Amino acid sequence: MPPHRHHHLLLLAATAVAVAVASVRLPLAASKSTLESCSSSTACPALLSYTLYADLKLAELAALFSADPLAILAANSIDFAVPDPADRILPAGLPLRVPVPCACSDGIRKATSVRYVSRPGDTLASIASTVYGGLTTPDWIRDSNGILDAKAKPDAAFDAGTTLFVPLHCACFGGVDNGLPAVYLTYVAGKGDTVTAVAQRYRTTATDLLNINDMATADLAAGDIIVVPLPACTSSFPAFTSDYGMAVANGTYAVSANRCVQCSCGPGNLDLFCVPAPLADSTCSSMQCANSSMMLGNFTLLMTSAGCSVTSCSYGGFVNGTILTTLTTALKPQCPGPHQFPPLIPPPTSSFFETYLGPSPTPMPSEGGVNPMMAGMAPTSTPAESSGPPPAVGRHAGGFLGVLALSLVASLLW
Ligand SMILES: *[C@@H]1O[C@H](CO)[C@@H](O)[C@H](O)[C@H]1NC(C)=O
Ligand SMILES: *[C@@H]1O[C@H](CO)[C@@H](O)[C@H](O)[C@H]1NC(C)=O
Ligand SMILES: *[C@@H]1O[C@H](CO)[C@@H](O)[C@H](O)[C@H]1NC(C)=O
Numbered sequence: 001m002p003p004h005r006h007h008h009l010l011l012l013a014a015t016a017v018a019v020a021v022a023s024v025r026l027p028l029a030a031s032k033s034t035l036e037s038c039s040s041s042t043a044c045p046a047l048l049s050y051t052l053y054a055d056l057k058l059a060e061l062a063a064l065f066s067a068d069p070l071a072i073l074a075a076n077s078i079d080f081a082v083p084d085p086a087d088r089i090l091p092a093g094l095p096l097r098v099p100v101p102c103a104c105s106d107g108i109r110k111a112t113s114v115r116y117v118s119r120p121g122d123t124l125a126s127i128a129s130t131v132y133g134g135l136t137t138p139d140w141i142r143d144s145n146g147i148l149d150a151k152a153k154p155d156a157a158f159d160a161g162t163t164l165f166v167p168l169h170c171a172c173f174g175g176v177d178n179g180l181p182a183v184y185l186t187y188v189a190g191k192g193d194t195v196t197a198v199a200q201r202y203r204t205t206a207t208d209l210l211n212i213n214d215m216a217t218a219d220l221a222a223g224d225i226i227v228v229p230l231p232a233c234t235s236s237f238p239a240f241t242s243d244y245g246m247a248v249a250n251g252t253y254a255v256s257a258n259r260c261v262q263c264s265c266g267p268g269n270l271d272l273f274c275v276p277a278p279l280a281d282s283t284c285s286s287m288q289c290a291n292s293s294m295m296l297g298n299f300t301l302l303m304t305s306a307g308c309s310v311t312s313c314s315y316g317g318f319v320n321g322t323i324l325t326t327l328t329t330a331l332k333p334q335c336p337g338p339h340q341f342p343p344l345i346p347p348p349t350s351s352f353f354e355t356y357l358g359p360s361p362t363p364m365p366s367e368g369g370v371n372p373m374m375a376g377m378a379p380t381s382t383p384a385e386s387s388g389p390p391p392a393v394g395r396h397a398g399g400f401l402g403v404l405a406l407s408l409v410a411s412l413l414w
């Protein structure tokens with residue numbers, strides 16, 4: 001068992017969840033979470049599994065995670081070349097992967113770049129469990145912000161307009177799983193989740209998840225945090241590049257170099273494949289390989305007696321506004337066909353659930369991944385205002401069909 005993996009007991013703000021949704025107090029439950037100890041200050045790429053707690057503009061969601069809106073779309077294989085992507089309203093209940101730089105803080109891997117401006121009615125508990133879906137804890141927020149007075153209580157009302165550091169769970173585990181490149185997704189268990197179901201959903205095995213998370217049993221309780229390795233394409237950019245260490249999960253995309261370059265992974269192989277991004281314009285530096293007419297992503301094939309000689313112009317990282325390119329030649333047993341890109345889906349909208357599910361879904365058991373506090377919530381049918389803060393959770397009417405629909409969507413999307 002690797003020494004750097006251990007379990008840690010954290011108090012789940014189950015009370016606050018209940019208060020926020022139904023004004024019912026539940027007994028405090030202790031939830032388990034996988035923590036990765038660290039010593040290097042170098043951040044590594046990680047993904048967070050996050051379910052939208054309200055209809056949110058993509059720009060609002062990106063602000064919650066201090067992330068680039070396009071990077072969020074790309075990480076979910078959602079078309080990022082659509083017009084005005086940041087103004088798109090994404091529906092409550094939509095499960096997404098959010099890419100974050102996973103840093104090291106107090107010896108534990110945490111995403112430390114996230115800032116949150118508190119709104120009226122927020123408590124430490126509601127920020128942790130509702131806004132951030134259990135990816136952080138009231139304790140972590142309190143400690144990172146030196147909150148000492150009465151407001152330090154998880155359920156105490158918090159001053160609106162305060163900018164808070166919000167450290168989030170994340171993990172990298174060296175970017176490998178069983179010796180193969182991997183990106184780690186941090187997953188907050190929903191009600192009724194099982195390790196087997198999570199493993200199926202992410203095409204891994206329960207054994208692998210139990211090992212990685214150092215779990216003795218397959219029991220999962222709502223609010224438990226586990227990490228899930230996703231096969232990934234890794235880069236070998238030099239350490240002085242700003243996108244050093246880039247890793248892209250199979251079937252998804254990443255945008256880099258000031259949105260000039262897009263990289264994708266899979267489906268045919270796990271070689272990172274980068275080309276000029278759809279929105280690349282004249283402000284982007286040259287993407288042509290030196291001494292060649294080839295652009296990023298171009299390749300030529302030459303049959304030789306020894307096999308197929310593949311010369312390709314590939315991306316080498318971004319430094320000081322310059323896109324590095326490298327021209328490499330490799331001998332392969334067979335010539336590759338045209339490059340296949342992972343499929344993209346259009347940005348989901350509020351009518352997404354109806355489009356995919358029809359008006360009245362048949363009741364079926366939850367497949368998990370739905371946030372515990374989603375129980376009793378239905379997705380709103382009206383989009384959020386195009387400006388102003390995201391709506392408070394209390395606005396959502398109770399309902400059960402929504403949860404069922406969300407479970408279905410979760411399985412469709414993943
Ligand atoms: C990558 O994804 C594709 C399409 O989903 C799948 O067929 C392939 O097996 C995956 N590769 C790995 C290594 O998981
Ligand atoms: C490109 O060609 C020039 C002149 O022929 C040469 O000096 C330079 O090293 C070449 N650059 C690369 C990357 O091959
Ligand atoms: C080379 O790459 C550019 C940019 O992606 C593309 O537009 C062009 O069609 C490619 N050329 C060849 C011959 O594949």
Ligand SMILES: *[C@@H]1O[C@H](CO)[C@@H](O)[C@H](O)[C@H]1NC(C)=O
Nearest residue numbers: 239240241242318319320321
């Ligand atoms: C980037 O530019 C700055 C200022 O021009 C320079 O000091 C630095 O060395 C450059 N970095 C690299 C990796 O070239």
